[in-house]
Amino acid sequence: MIELKRISKWVMVGNKPNFILKDINLGIKEGEFVSIMGPSGSGKSSLLNIIGMLDDASEGEYFFLNQAVHGLKEKHRSQLYKQYIGFVFQAYHLIDELTVYENIETPLIYQNIKSSERQAMVADILDRFQIVGKKDLFPTQLSGGQQQLVGIARALIAKPKLLLADEPTGNLNSRQGEEIMDLFKELNKEGVTIIQVTHSEKNAGYGTRIINLLDGRVEL
């Protein structure tokens, strides 16, 4: 599903490039549950962002479902992104002005899905995550765990093939964290490919594969 070839990312500090990622070669197959681990500053999030098409690599090739992402125009890339990728953040990043229902609905709106269809899809996912009772609340009225649940629901609403999670349990207590990880595992079983960035060995244990990063390189 994902094929990274000699991916590097750097920023210029003065006249010298400062490498964040260097020479990453990586393949991820559909159905995998990958955990990216490594100390702070090792480039975990940058790698995730490149995979999630939120950021560009400075060098190298990236194939997603056999399409060369590095050669795609912005418009096509965002099309690809919209269709196949969902993102979950450590800080949830819900829109404070929208209710739970509306937050989850947002991606569908941007995909120009009809209102009736949207209603059905959101209702399904609310049901599944057992947050139907909270649908009219605003994010600030929810606990962290519940907010992250909404965040995941939003990431999944458009039925992506790939779920990217950047320390999804980082702001949660351990019980809430476990619930989220259980959910991930379940989703993975249903066929969603998951790549998560995490600090926790325990969370990484939920996955099928661990990639360790150190100073921008994959540790073998």
Added chain:
Amino acid sequence: MFKNYLKTTFRNLWKNKTFSLINIAGLSIGMAACLLILQYASFQLSFDRFNKHAADIYRVTNDRFQNGKLIQHGTIMYSAIGKALQDDYPEVINHMRAQPWGKTILQYKDKKIGDQQVIAVDNSFLSMFSYPMLAGDAKTALEQPYSAVLTTDAAQRLYGTGNGDWSSFIGKTFLRGTDSMPLKVTGIIDLPENSHLQFDCFASYSTMLAGKYPYKEADYDFKHSDFWHYIQLRPGTDYKALEAKLPAFSDRHFQGTKVSGSVEKFYLQPLLRAHLYSDYEYDIGKTASATVVWGLLAIAVLIVVIAWVNYINLATAKSLERAKEVGVRKVSGATRGQLVRQFLTESLVLNLAALVIALILVLLAQRGLNALVQHKLSLAYLFQKGWNGYGISVALIVVILAGIIASGFYPAFVLSSFKPIDVLKGRFTGTGRGAWLRKSLVTGQFAITVVLIIGSFIVYRQIKYVNEQDLGMNISQMLIIKPPQLTHWDSSFISQENSFAAEVEKLGHVKGVATSNRVAGEELGRSFNIRRIEAPETEHYTTRFMGVSKEYLDLYDIKLLAGRGFVATDYNPKWERLHNIIINASAARLLGFATPAAAVGRTILSGTKPWDIVGVIADVHQKSLRYAIEPTLYQPVYGTYNPISVKVDTRNLGTTMADIRQKYETFFPGNLFDYYFIDERFNSLYANDLLFGRVFGLFSGLAILIACLGLFGLSLFATLQRTKEIGVRKVLGASLSSIVVLLSKDFVRLVLLANLLGFPLAWWIMNNWLKDFAYRISISWWVFAGAGLLALLIALITVSVHAFRAAVANPAKSLRTE
């Protein structure tokens, strides 16, 4: 999708109540001010546009030169001009002569109505212009002598409302003024408020040429300058080309100074410029200043622009807070276009809300505005045809849309350009971007504000100056009684008027009585052929002239410089017997007398009639201080058209007036008794300036208010942004004042820069405005300093409210929240 936009818009507005309020308040005040000014401007700009042939009608104007100097710049000229132009040039397809007969009394049976403006016009008047004719035949109504077309208003006042059928007035007769000339109603027109010609009665021109003593000079003459002309050109004619042929026209008919004593130059003024672009003497049209109209329009636009600038400033300042939302939306798959549309929706909603409130404000303020400008204005004026034939409404819609788009687009583009990964990771600071724009916008706003403050200040001071200026005479407590024009002139009139004056002077509270053919503030007539008796015949000088009774100079406290004032023996009912004259200092100088005393006892010629100078008086301001004092001759003349000046003690005015009235009606039976105070009338000469000053001041205040709203919001934001910094500084021991200074410093710098930009602009504009006054204040530096300080003070107060609040806040709190 759109529903979703609206939903987020409303929730955002609600969440940021202060900012929404500032935005909507600023925009709605700005729009309301703009709409009010636009009403006035569109009214002024609509003058004479109701005429079908407006584009082809021209006024003929005439500049007159003597000894190389311009002595008259007017619309008044010789009766032959119109016809001669039509005869000489085929592109002139129609002409119309006019002569105003002044304010007079119209009489129908026992009914008398005073102050009626009568004008004699050719029959072509009704076909050349398009005054809506409610009754009568436009083709023939003014053909026959002694026919007249009345306005609806005059007709109703004269004949009562009738049965509502205008044609029932046709054929009725009425009498005009002193000579009781009978006129027959042949038409009724509905005179639009926006016609530069504002008369109550249009008499047929042929009336002047009929009767036992026809006014021959009124028909085709090149010597007597008492007539006005309008011509109609063939559609598509370049009037400039025709104008270029007029020097030849002048040479042909006037042969230098041979015919009229002056060098005559003729020009054409498009009808559509007559109302706003006329600076002519003896204008019979209602004029206003284009500078004022365009100035107000500029203010109107500036006010809304300031409000929109506020919106842009606040919106981009707020972008930091909106950044996360943008990031999330982008991550959720929003394209840039979709985000731009969302933010545009927001600005649309905000602007529409402001527009609705603005309309309410306009309705509330309408009455006040109408009282201020003394016109019945309404929003409907925006929907009539404005300049270029398009409704102002169209321009308005374009402007509002442009404003919404311009003010909405920038924030929309800034916001939608954020990279989601930056904003979501908190790596985004966003202060650098847009800060430059924000600063320039604030500077621009304040530059405009400074210009407006300086402008208001100078207008105020100039008006104060002209009001306080010594006129050279005393017009306070001076009552003017309308002339006994229905009394017939005969040899006994002078003694009749003198007896009346003696009787009135006997009344308590009356200090004196005098008569004159014009009163202070009114335009005097001109004589073009004045010279010293010993001077060669080729010498021509021009002076004003005025007829006064012997008491006039004393009553008005006019200073005698040499010789004596008039005495009873200077007067005579027979014109030929008059020979003593008093001149003013300017006239003495013009005629070449070294001192006022040197003029006394000398003789001058007016045409061929000799006058002996018996006295020289100081110059007085006969007209407003817009105009320079002119050489003037004072003649010992009485007349039934001469208003009566009565100096009164204003205590017990009611009784005094009743007594004067009783005397008036005894001495001049059958006349209408009416009076006014001359100082009020004289001050009304500045009504337009005063109006301009007031409107300028009012709307400058609004502009300042709106700019302050913006600054208030912006400084609130800047302070919020620096909460943590302030906390840290306080923990490190910063004093309260140092923090207030820290937070105010940036804004102060901007306002200072704004001053530098505003000063030269204000100087240039106000210098131009002042040029219209012959007597004016000089613009002193402290006006600028004062305005700059004021702007600075206002800005400081606005900004320091937040700075102070931030400075006294508990640092522990602000640091904990981080």
